[in-house]
Amino acid sequence: MSTGPAGVVAGRLSFLDRFLTVWILVAMAAGLGLGRLVPGLGDALAKVTVTGVSLPIALGLLVMMYPVLAKVRYDRLGTVTRDRRLLIPSLVLNWVVGPALMFALAWIFLPDLPEYRTGLIIVGLARCIAMVIIWNDLARGDREAAAVLVALNSVFQVVAFGLLGWFYLSLLPGRLGLEQAALDVSVWEIARSVLIFLGIPLVAGFLTRRLGERAKGRTWYETRLIPRIGPFALYGLLFTIVVLFALQGEAVTSKPFDVVRIAVPLLVYFVLMWAGSMAVGRAVGLDHPKATTLAFTAAGNNFELAIAVAIATFGATSGQALAGVVGPLVEVPVLIGLVHVALAARRFFPRPAPTAGPAASPESSAHV
Template identity: 80%
Template sequence: MTVAGRLSTLDRFLPVWIAAAMVTGLLAGRWIPGLNTGLSAVQVDGISLPIALGLLVMMYPVLAKVRYDRLGTVTRDRRLLWPSLVLNWLIGPALMFALAWLLLPDLPEYRTGLIIVGLARCIAMVIIWNDLACGDREAAAVLVALNSVFQVLAFGVLGWFYLSVLPGWLGLPQAGLAVSGWQIAQSVLIFLGIPLVAGYLTRRLGERAGGRAWYESRFLPKIGPAALFGLLFTIVILFALQGDQITARPLDVVRIAVPLLVYFGLMWAGSYAFGKAVGLSYERTTTLAFTAAGNNFELAIAVAIATFGAASGQALAGVVGPLIEVPVLVALVYVSLALRRRFVSSPHDRVEEMS
């Protein structure tokens, strides 16, 4: 059976729905007077409530699918955990720094914005890309939780290093980054903490009430489509908020898009090749690749706006991030599914999948 044939009707036409959501958001932000101003006003402490709602709806069904009693099998897998930390917190930021300076040497605002995007490791949307590509849900939950902890501890320090210290060592112009630890912790608590607790409690209470078979065969299929609806809603709101900026500066968007395309491609392909080389299963290789390639666009945009202003080039670079990331990672979902036949599951892997 083909890759498309194994997907549900809703998933099969996912690129169409996402393209429609992006176009709808861009046109709405451009043509509906006051829409982006109104949406921007609906926020608490810099967190956009419409975007928060969409992300929570998107993540909850996926985290409700996680078998939390299997997390121990992930935490014991050093072939997965250490490479993930290295890819996310050493290679990812360094690669984005290099690409930003190589490809945008004459555009300091956009360059700084891209470096901020590279520092914000994904804790939200990667969950759904991993699920669509049939990655390991338990592994994704653990890696996202690790990224969250490191994000709180390391984001500000790495921002200072890549924007001030390293450029100074290399004789390059320096920039500053004003970001509080609470701002980062707040992002983690809202975008990961709430849906994670909700998903865990749903699993525990659902299995207690009807058993695992009923929960996975009857209950989960009913809430599953909400993840894609939440994704599409988030995309519409995100692009409506910044539709004016994106459509008003198309050439700038193209300049920003080039390093992003190279970044997403290299991070995903390199992580995927590494997972295959060290003998990880298809599911965990896929999870490693998507968690390394994705970025936390909400945090990057919030930090850029708080530090440099909503109309700044840094904020525009943050907004272009998901404009490129969403279609690229959707395409990589299909690439990943097509590569699945190249993996041979070990008996151990098959026992884990059936447990």
């Protein structure tokens, strides 16, 4: 039996958590199989949408995010918002480094495929506000820091997405003498996506904790209620993955070479962003939970928004939309792999001083 950090943590996980990678791979395969074998399934799933995203996916995301946001200790958010070592690197990594890196990789790997290239650039502009909460929680990141950084990304997303889209898809290519399709998306479309996919589960999670602690106290809330609702985060995740892959099963399996071409720069992007952000966190003196949160919030992308924008601007059957769909196909297995790397990386960070009280440790309450 492993005695390293990852092995110790794994021993505390439930059966569902311990084999999460297996369940995700099964969900991916099931989705691809359903999308390929059941005629018209993708069209049926895509008929009803919320902000351009299939209703089943939207429901899955809401179910996925609610339990994690219900675990956040909202009375501790003030200490996070005052931590400049965390906030400033996060803003720079998300809104300067991330879009620039994806722009460069898209042109390096896909110079002859303008539709796919545009789709990748859109993915790079959409910073993560959903699944990153799951990856952060599984990797024992700081929940309160994740809540703050996700909220910060949401605000900047509303303000900066359209501006960055104009810069990377119109101004910069023109200045460099490159041909690139422009992006036309309204601030309201982005704000609506943020309000639905972050606002609803955030309010629900806050009210659940507030009312639950007021009625029965924090000990009951974290030892009795959280273990009951926690597993629904993974149920929502697996359901979302099945539906997402089913929606594009035929397109993905019918164009395997194109998918590989799109996947390579995405793979490079996720690994570079995650590893670089983790190194930045270590360099500026963050502890392991906060460095982990910094890494996952910088490496993840808001595929819901990217796919919705690509479909609304270029059409559901466009190369841009396919590139958006390939994003989570690569992101899901890569980031679940990086969860294990993050757990193993705890040995490279100073150990936190022990704190009195059973509720002080982030691992004392039931996990996802």
